[in-house]
Amino acid sequence: GAGVSQSPSNKVTEKGKDVELRCDPISGHTALYWYRQSLGQGLEFLIYFQGNSAPDKSGLPSDRFSAERTGGSVSTLTIQRTQQEDSAVYLCASSFGTSGGWVFGPGTRLLVL
Amino acid sequence: TQLLEQSPQFLSIQEGENLTVYCNSSSVFSSLQWYRQEPGEGPVLLVTVVTGGEVKKLKRLTFQFGDARKDSSLHITAAQPGDTGLYLCAGDGGSNYKLTFGKGTLLTVNP
Numbered sequence: 001g002a003g004v005s006q007s008p009s010n011k012v013t014e015k016g017k018d019v020e021l022r023c024d025p026i027s028g029h030t031a032l033y034w035y036r037q038s039l040g041q042g043l044e045f046l047i048y049f050q051g052n053s054a055p056d057k058s059g060l061p062s063d064r065f066s067a068e069r070t071g072g073s074v075s076t077l078t079i080q081r082t083q084q085e086d087s088a089v090y091l092c093a094s095s096f097g098t099s100g101g102w103v104f105g106p107g108t109r110l111l112v113l
Numbered sequence: 114t115q116l117l118e119q120s121p122q123f124l125s126i127q128e129g130e131n132l133t134v135y136c137n138s139s140s141v142f143s144s145l146q147w148y149r150q151e152p153g154e155g156p157v158l159l160v161t162v163v164t165g166g167e168v169k170k171l172k173r174l175t176f177q178f179g180d181a182r183k184d185s186s187l188h189i190t191a192a193q194p195g196d197t198g199l200y201l202c203a204g205d206g207g208s209n210y211k212l213t214f215g216k217g218t219l220l221t222v223n224p
Contacts, residue, residue, distance in 0.1 A: 004155070033210060042117070042214035043156075043201070050210070059211070091155050098209035102146075104155030 004105035021077040025094030038088040082112045115140040119215035134218040136202035137184045150199040192222045
């Protein structure tokens with residue numbers, strides 16, 4: 001597609017459940033980023049993938065969060081045993097290398113009840 | 114920890130007015146990006162400034178990077194309702210991917 005797509009667009013889950021968030025980057029973009037946007041807060045870095053290099057996972061807030069990128073394309077962010085403080089908009093972006101312009105997806109709005 | 118403070122937090126103006134929003138930090142950034150985000154959408158990159166003192170113009174929008182690369186401003190001339198949105202600044206501390214974002218300025222331009 002022409003842009004970055006994310007699914008689902010909205011997710012409501014119960015505390016303690018696991019959720020999977022998907023990101024389809026722009027074809028050919030080698031870099032992929034996950035950020036989290038909480039109400040009243042700036043965007044917070046979560047994880048970065050670049051080609052076949054090991055990802056930088058230093059922004060993941062706890063070991064309940066994990067992410068993978070298959071075939072250098074689609075990425076999945078998994079949150080296990082969700083907590084209410086995980087409620088946020090999860091944004092994915094991609095770029096052609098880190099010097100290329102970033103293109104963000106529309107985000108997944110996660111609400112943990 | 115690098116922080117970016119944006120001001121004002123909220124701004125409501127009439128169509129045709131000029132405005133300036135600010136992005137300040139005590140840290141030095143190798144580059145700074147400005148984004149606009151509309152409700153239900155992801156941020157859209159407007160500009161990247163790299164050199165201290167750099168000024169970039171994008172139609173009615175003028176972006177400036179401070180000489181010391183610690184601050185930036187966005188000036189909009191003759192604002193239009195289509196300029197309404199959340200304006201975010203984001204600084205790169207040198208990693209190229211671990212950006213520090215400000216909390217944003219929510220701009221409303223009334224017709």
